[in-house]
Amino acid sequence: MNGETTYLTDLAEVLWPCGGLLGRGTDTTPPRRDPVPPPRDAEVREYLPVPSAHNPRVILPVTNRYAAARGISAFAQRHSFSERVRTALLATAFSSGLAPLLLRDRLHVGSGRTIEHALATALDRDVVIAIHIGPPRANRKPVLLLLTPAGRTIGYAKIGVNDLTSRLVRAETDALRRLAEARLRDITVPRLIHAGEWNGHPLLVQEALPVGDQTDRPTRRQLLRCVLQICDLETVREIRLFASPYHRTLANRIAALGDRPEAHALREAFDQLPDVTLPFGAWHGDLTRWNVASTPRRAFVWDWERLAFDAPLGFDALHYELNECVQAGTHQGVQRWVDSGARLLRDPLITGAGLRPEAVSTVMALYLIDLATRYLHDRQLEAGGRLAAVDDWLLPVLSGLGERAVQEALEARRVG
Template identity: 80%
Template structure:
């Protein structure tokens, strides 16, 4: 077993306390006879043992999505719902996979199985919470510190009715609880051009926090937001709790950021972050709320409306523009971290100088300071969450973030018109 198969079996113990066993094809599962193959090469019908099989896609050694082996429609819908489809290659791959599942061929091609024994399962808890029968497809995603299962909840006919999240460790449990609080707060918020999922249920499963939210109407009819739509989202989220413009030196945000750096203890990056923060000029900044993880994976749009989800990082009283910088950084590094960060230093600054943002109070001479603050904030998050241990592509902050921060600090002082 590699780290991914170990993660898969550990995850099975959380979602299905009866446990799971990895196997190949129609290998015998715990507690029963696999029986005869079903129609179209599907898994055998479940007997009184109630053993069920799930397909890790693309494999148990690289699981990204887990779908039921006996429900081709739920499996196809799960593959389509969790696909990124931001490039031609991704779109072709998604089309091939969904066709393979819808036709019943996929179980013949994908040999790995996760066999789940009898007993009370996460599906039972979700069905009780929504008062309807549900089938689940599970997004696992790549390794990272905040990796947790996201469950797509489907009716037996294949209609999406919600998404569920379950904490699997201290960090992800905290994030699930934070998202519950965020969705409660947003339920009464006024976001004229943004749709936020409604909180449908909160509770616990297997001793861990459980969140269920509605499924937003995103899919083939939505696209990544345009620049104007992105900035409209950034400004409307910031307006959830706008603060009066104030000097960075006197702001509560700066004090809290320094406390977060102090909490890093003896991490070798902490002194450089602290020094970078203290060197920044005392420019005046507008403050407000920010989503905290506004990326192409958490927002979609139509010409008239944006749909935004994954609110677990929602925070208040941060410098205006953080969400725009975060979105742009994640876009820029898709082709490589170092060239992407170099490009972001230019494109991120241009976003903050957009007339929509300057009209909201952003002073052009403060732009390098805001960009530096964003990098310090992001570094503190990554180091606190120990993202480097999980191997995320942006997690090695000493490799790319600290060098970029050094240059931004010099720009911040020069553009603020203060002596270096």
């Protein structure tokens, strides 16, 4: 049993405390851990870990081909031609009934109280689920696609499985409640449908956004409009960096890292930044191609678990751009980001909102310090996060940005 199968069996205990067992297609006798008698109509459920129990990315119901095919389509990353072809082939395999014959690993779930029962009760309707768990990282948690038995989408559910993911689920619940009162002119966010607990873990259910073949990744202008409208979730204030609440908060977060080797470099880079005036507002915290889609007139944004306030304007644009740049490789990508991120912050839309040219490198350096601090607190490296080795790629870039930030500020003073 490798780490991924261990994660899968631990996840089964959270979702199906009545009993879950990994096995092959012919093994249908899960262990009973729940002394409560099952309901009369209870039955043993079978799920397929795809592509396998040793490398699970999605978990799909064996007996409902419509829900399984819908789960493949809903959770697929279709940003390239090869990804679209792979998604189409998998969806066809499930809708035709061939997939269970080709994929041998099974997750057998016994009768009794399950997450499906809790969701059906909360939503007052029959629910079938498909589950996305994604690659290893500290904030990995199950995202459940909720479907009718006929395969129509009801919404999505998230459940915390450890301290970090539980905190994030609660944070997203609070964010969705706050966003329900906000007026975002060109952005649609999911509506919170249900918030509660299951098996001692926080649970939220949100509506599904109308994202699909009619939406695409945002253009540069659409992205920057999103950034500005999210920033305006709170009143934007122009403050000198050293007097800002953000500066105090980030300093405390860095101090809380203690004597970790990377913490010294972050403190040094942070302390050397110039005291420039910056516009501060809200930021999504994880605006990437996986969390936003657009039409020519509207953006759809989800995954609000990192929503934060009193952050420098431009963080969301930098985060989106960094994740785009590193798709083909971290080291080359981050070097491209140093230039492309600066161009984004110098766009007239951003400068028109108050970000001064002499503060661009300071904001970029602050973003990297903030991101590194997040990764270190979340222990992303230990969990296998792809960008988590901050001393390998982030700290060297941060050093150069810090020097550039000081030079920009000095030059602005001379000109002024």
